[in-house]
Amino acid sequence: MGNNEYVIEAENLVKKFGSFVANDNLTFKVEKGEIFGFLGANGAGKTTAIRILCGLLLPTSGKITVAGQNVYTQTEAIKKQIGYMSQRFSLYEDLTINENFRFYGGIYGMSRIKIKEKTAEMLDRLGIESLKNSIVASLPLGIRQKLSFSVAIMHSPQIVFLDEPTGGVDPITRRQFWELIYEAAAKGITVFVTTHYMDEAEYCNRVSIMVDGRIEALDTPRNLKDKFQAKNMDEVFLKLARKAG
Amino acid sequence: MTDISVYGEGLVKNYGKTEALRGISFSVNKGEIFGFIGPDGAGKTTLFRILTTLLLPDAGDASVEGFHVVKDFRHLRTILGYMPGRFSLYQDLTVEENLKFFAGIFKADISKNYHLIKEIYDQIAPFAKRRAGKLSGGMKQKLALSCALIHKPEVLILDEPTTGVDAVSRREFWEMLIRLKSQGITILVSTPYMDEAILCDRVALMQHGSIMASGTPDEIMSSYPHRLFKISTDRTLELLSLIRKMNGIHSAEMFGSDIHLSVADAETGIEEVGEYLRNYGFTAEKPEEAKPGIEDCFIDFMKLNQTG
Structure with missing residues (x-):
């Protein structure tokens, strides 16, 4: 980081649904390899913004590029450059681990050899090669969670979007998951993550906090804590979000 | 023994080969907030479904306010308020219709019990004519809680009411629970958020269908x-x-x-x-x-x- 290579650039992003303004002039940039925490209360407009950045929804106005591609015209190119994992597992539960990797690798147009290579690499990292022919539904939730993440980055995307990836997960798995996130970021994959766990906000390089459709704060956790004279990110969040109408 | 509200002894439940509950025992005192703390898959929902008479245990016993969850299920249902993890109200009915419906099946008088839900329901009352399916997440939650309370239950059972809810709304929800407790209602609540444990009078830490520890949060923390x-x-x-x-x-x-x-x-x-x-x-x-x-x-x- 620090070389100012941006993978997401949004300038005055606006999204309206009728008269309702879901995203109100969002302006931010995310650097390559950065872990960017995208926080906000329920209904603050996070999901709308993420859907726009993933090329799933057109913005009303604003200049936005993701992985160098235009979100108005190059949505298909964007989809190839990103990975996505939601709070609910994105794996096919009645397929085996191997089959899930083959399926997703196929969707991303990876070669058979590349898929094999990546599958082996990912399973080795998680220490679960012996489970490769197990049906996903039979696996513990913690393993499924980490697998979902591995599948989301198997095609080496420029950016991976994680939407509440650790909801309902035990505290040990939650931490192992963050170690995976750090590793992916170190390899240059940008991580764009939402969470309701405020301790996880501390693990991000920078954090933005949305309130009622606007970005009310955007900085490193340390600077935010200084600025709001808060001892942790939970306090920062409460100070900002409690103002909301 | 009269101060015990909810009691479970050796509860076992298997789904095929999956052991959802591996013989758990606990007791909840009258008028306390008791938290079942644990991740997805710990067995919290299965336990609550047994306590609310929606599921039969494979082994073990449980009772609520002295009524057995199997033998006395009919009566038990009249004294319980249950808010499942998934929004389970009628999406096509309005806010008001849902409340009337739940009051109706419990033969409860809304005006008589309104004081219980007043603080919560007042916040959604402006949307009384809106269909429940069209409410925001926070408002759905308030309506579900109102419907679970309108028959003035002795015991309120809340399955992960704060999952996926932001930090501010979570805090507000807990403030509501603490006010309900002061009305004398016994509250059982499950949550995957560890930081909510200290808001409970007593907790059970659950993992893989077992209770790893239980007691007051202070007792647990000082036994580290x-x-x-x-x-x-x-x-x-x-x-x-x-x-x-x-x-x-x-x-x-x-x-x-x-x-x-x-x-x-x-x-x-x-x-x-x-x-x-x-x-x-x-x-x-x-x-x-x-x-x-x-x-x-x-x-x-x-x-x-x-x-x-």
Whole structure:
């Protein structure tokens, strides 16, 4: 980081649904390899913004590029450059681990050899090669969670979007998951993550906090804590979000 | 024994080969908030479905206010308020219609019990004519709670009411629960959020269908068996792997901008850890004595169960 290579650039992003303004002039940039925490209360407009950045929804106005591609015209190119994992597992539960990797690798147009290579690499990292022919539904939730993440980055995307990836997960798995996130970021994959766990906000390089459709704060956790004279990110969040109408 | 509201003894439930509950026992006192704390798959929902008479246990016994969950299920249903994890009201009925419907099936008088829900329902009353399916998440939650309370239950059972809810709304929800408790209602609540444990009078820490520990949050935290230090750092990962290599360390985990490390022996103190860090060039990072929280305890119990 620090070389100012941006993978997401949004300038005055606006999204309206009728008269309702879901995203109100969002302006931010995310650097390559950065872990960017995208926080906000329920209904603050996070999901709308993420859907726009993933090329799933057109913005009303604003200049936005993701992985160098235009979100108005190059949505298909964007989809190839990103990975996505939601709070609910994105794996096919009645397929085996191997089959899930083959399926997703196929969707991303990876070669058979590349898929094999990546599958082996990912399973080795998680220490679960012996489970490769197990049906996903039979696996513990913690393993499924980490697998979902591995599948989301198997095609080496420029950016991976994680939407509440650790909801309902035990505290040990939650931490192992963050170690995976750090590793992916170190390899240059940008991580764009939402969470309701405020301790996880501390693990991000920078954090933005949305309130009622606007970005009310955007900085490193340390600077935010200084600025709001808060001892942790939970306090920062409460100070900002409690103002909301 | 009259002060016990909810009681479970050796409850077992299997789904095929999956052991959802592995013989759990507990008791909840009248008028307390009792929290079942644990991740998805711990067995919290299965337990609540047994207590609300929606599911039969394979073995074991349970009762609520002296009524057996199997034999007395009919009566039990009239004294329970249940809010399942998934929104389960009628989406096509309006806010008002849902409330009337639930009051109707329990033969409850809305005006007589309105004081119980007033504070909650007043917030959604402006949308009384809106269909429940069109409400925001927070409003659905308030309506579901109102419907669970309108027959003035003796015991309220809430399955993960705050999952997926932001930090501010979570706090507000707990403020509501604490006010309900003051009305004399016994409250059982499940949550995957460890930080909510301290808001309960007593808790059970659950994992893989078992209760690893139970008691007041203070009892659990003070039974933490290790000395615990915290170190504030901006270089979490580097420091974490360094500390894990040190002799005499029991465990080291990330806690926001801090690392919590527990030591395995009496010889490893603040001085020793500090010196070890300085030797590796970490001069800004100073270990301090720390009080374990519920999450420290939960992690420790999990590790104990894995190795034992």
